[in-house]
Amino acid sequence: MKTLFVSYRVTDLDRSLDFYTALGYAELGRVALGDGAHLVLLRFPEEPAASLELVHRPGDGQVDVGSGFDHLAIQVEGLTATLKRLAKAGLRPGALQYPGGPGGPKTSWLTDPDGYRIELVEWPRSHGSGITPEDFA
Template sequence: MKTLFVSYRVTDLDLSLRFYTALGYVELGRVEAGDGSHLVILNFPGEPAASLELVHRPADGRVDVGSGFDHLAIQVDTLTVTLKTLAEAGLEPEPVQYPGGPHGPKTSWLTDPDGYRIELVEWPSGHPDGITAADFS
């Protein structure tokens, strides 16, 4: 099995698309789902397939993020460059943190228009992409 993508319901599709394209996502395609609803499929350039779906159902009203979802984590090459690019695009990333200490990953947080939290992660030099079993040994 394999995870295909994450899907978020969004309140304002245009506002969310501006946010996620400023973050670096590109639109792969969209589906009109009837009743004014749309599904917009996104990925980062260089990804072989979709990684995020935005679901807009205007008839359902405003999105309530609720207490069950925590966050989406996105790996970046260089956090300082990413934060500068995001700030120039009008987004407001939080200051850099070092949750694993000075030799661990660097992180920063960002919140989308509906309140979904996004963790931006830069791994230390030599660390493989993503979290693996080796991180828990």
């Protein structure tokens, strides 16, 4: 088994697509569900398949993100440059943080238009991609 993608319900599809394309996602495809509802699948250009789905059901009203979901983590290369690019695109990423100390990962947080939190992570050069069992040794 493997995780295919994360799915977010969004209030305003155009506003959310503007946000996620500014973040770096590209639209892979969309499905009209009727009554103005849509599924839009996104991926980063270097990903082989979809990694995020936006679900827009206007008849369901506002999105409540207080359902227990905490955040989406996205690995980036060059977090400082990424933060500058995002700010230039009109997004408001938080300050650069070093939660594991100066030799650990660099992180920053931002929030999408519906209130979903996103953690941007740059691993140290000596660290592999993602979190593995070795991170808990």
